[in-house]
Amino acid sequence: MTPQRLQRLRATLARRQPDLSVIMDGVHKPHNIAAVVRTCDAVGVLELHAALPDNRARNTVSTALGSQRWVNVHEHHCGEDAIRHVQSLGMQVLAAHWSEHAVPYREVDYTRPTALLLGTERTGVDDISAAAADRHVIIPMMGMVSSFNVSVAAAIILAEACEQRRAAGLYQQSRLNQQQYRDTFFKWAYP
Amino acid sequence: MTPQRLQRLRATLARRQPDLSVIMDGVHKPHNIAAVVRTCDAVGVLELHAALPDNRARNTVSTALGSQRWVNVHEHHCGEDAIRHVQSLGMQVLAAHWSEHAVPYREVDYTRPTALLLGTERTGVDDISAAAADRHVIIPMMGMVSSFNVSVAAAIILAEACEQRRAAGLYQQSRLNQQQYRDTFFKWAYP
Numbered sequence: 301m302t303p304q305r306l307q308r309l310r311a312t313l314a315r316r317q318p319d320l321s322v323i324m325d326g327v328h329k330p331h332n333i334a335a336v337v338r339t340c341d342a343v344g345v346l347e348l349h350a351a352l353p354d355n356r357a358r359n360t361v362s363t364a365l366g367s368q369r370w371v372n373v374h375e376h377h378c379g380e381d382a383i384r385h386v387q388s389l390g391m392q393v394l395a396a397h398w399s400e401h402a403v404p405y406r407e408v409d410y411t412r413p414t415a416l417l418l419g420t421e422r423t424g425v426d427d428i429s430a431a432a433a434d435r436h437v438i439i440p441m442m443g444m445v446s447s448f449n450v451s452v453a454a455a456i457i458l459a460e461a462c463e464q465r466r467a468a469g470l471y472q473q474s475r476l477n478q479q480q481y482r483d484t485f486f487k488w489a490y491p
Numbered sequence: 492m493t494p495q496r497l498q499r500l501r502a503t504l505a506r507r508q509p510d511l512s513v514i515m516d517g518v519h520k521p522h523n524i525a526a527v528v529r530t531c532d533a534v535g536v537l538e539l540h541a542a543l544p545d546n547r548a549r550n551t552v553s554t555a556l557g558s559q560r561w562v563n564v565h566e567h568h569c570g571e572d573a574i575r576h577v578q579s580l581g582m583q584v585l586a587a588h589w590s591e592h593a594v595p596y597r598e599v600d601y602t603r604p605t606a607l608l609l610g611t612e613r614t615g616v617d618d619i620s621a622a623a624a625d626r627h628v629i630i631p632m633m634g635m636v637s638s639f640n641v642s643v644a645a646a647i648i649l650a651e652a653c654e655q656r657r658a659a660g661l662y663q664q665s666r667l668n669q670q671q672y673r674d675t676f677f678k679w680a681y682p
């Protein structure tokens with residue numbers, strides 16, 4: 301490994317956000333999973349949680365996730381398990397979900413410890429996950445079609461989180477504890 | 492057609508933005524094209540321009556575009572033709588493209604007549620299109636991977652354009668001229 305490469309790994313690690321997380325709750329198309337993970341890397345997400353779909357897609361999802369190098373992926377049995385897990389770490393869970401309580405995504409404070417939950421391609425967020433989440437957020441839509449592609453919705457909300465965290469200086473100070481830093485550094489440098 | 496449906500078509504038409512456009516310059520993967528078009532609908536884009544790739548993907552792209560119902564699609568021979576066309580209509584062309592002159596995407600005024608140009612999946616925006624565009628815009632990236640998926644990049648920038656136009660009241664007044672309104676209404680109501 302060249303000194304430049306090591307330097308780049310360290311600089312990226314120093315921008316990772318341990319308190320900005322994503323839960324993919326049943327997302328199962330490989331190109332959507334790949335796009336969500338790539339966006340997570342780009343905004344500094346350290347840990348990604350995936351609730352695996354309960355069908356044939358399960359293995360495909362698990363395989364697609366296994367190939368991810370820059371974001372730590374945790375698999376869960378269902379959305380509610382993933383939600384309880386991140387809540388126990390002190391994060392608010394924002395479900396990207398239309399409901400009567402939903403707030404526009406730009407009105408939320410993403411500098412707080414936050415996990416963004418995304419629903420499945422076809423049927424969205426189910427009732428159990430919607431009830432377990434702390435809040436619902438929506439991206440207003442001006443057109444005929446009633447939802448965005450899931451990786452697109454993720455990107456729009458995460459870009460706002462990134463902008464708020466940039467403005468708050470959260471990418472300018474290293475935010476990982478020693479253990480997180482060391483574990484992730486070794487995974488990246490010696491895969 | 493039910494009165495509710497007609498009402499919905501008219502309300503959506505009244506939010507369409509004739510001066511917010513997108514140019515896909517060689518984008519060729521069908522799922523990326525589909526996601527870009529869906530996002531265009533959601534932020535109110537009326538006209539989408541596609542410069543077709545110069546290879547086997549050409550037909551696939553043309554087919555994927557032909558199925559689009561809510562956004563008017565225009566095919567061009569190359570990126571430069573599409574750029575000259577929208578510039579002749581008075582729009583600034585913003586290429587989503589890394590270069591030394593590129594500005595962060597949140598620093599741009601999208602309430603001005605604007606076309607966003609997107610590059611191909613593998614090699615991005617070529618030199619000719621980069622030179623013909625009026626400005627280059629970038630989405631800052633905090634991670635290891637050096638670019639977003641093209642439909643994700645489109646969505647992040649268009650969501651900012653949408654937010655600025657919403658704040659400026661541009662979705663609250665009908666913005667189409669009679670001809671645009673009539674043509675699009677007939678296409679939507681009697682396909």
Ligand SMILES: C[S@@+](CC[C@H](N)C(=O)[O-])C[C@H]1O[C@@H](n2cnc3c(N)ncnc32)[C@H](O)[C@@H]1O
Nearest residue numbers: 396418419420423424425438439447448450453
């Ligand atoms: C394709 S959508 C699911 C659509 C599904 N028919 C429904 O009614 O929920 C997949 C996921 O993308 C996210 N999403 C899509 N559009 C959204 C929007 N406008 N606001 C918030 N989240 C959105 C949500 O997490 C949703 O569960």
Ligand SMILES: C[S@@+](CC[C@H](N)C(=O)[O-])C[C@H]1O[C@@H](n2cnc3c(N)ncnc32)[C@H](O)[C@@H]1O
Nearest residue numbers: 587609610611614615616629630638639641644
């Ligand atoms: C996958 S990228 C192309 C990457 C290519 N290797 C390059 O160097 O340009 C496809 C398109 O998405 C857009 N894009 C991706 N990430 C972007 C970013 N961070 N800022 C602006 N545009 C971006 C650009 O229009 C780009 O041409």
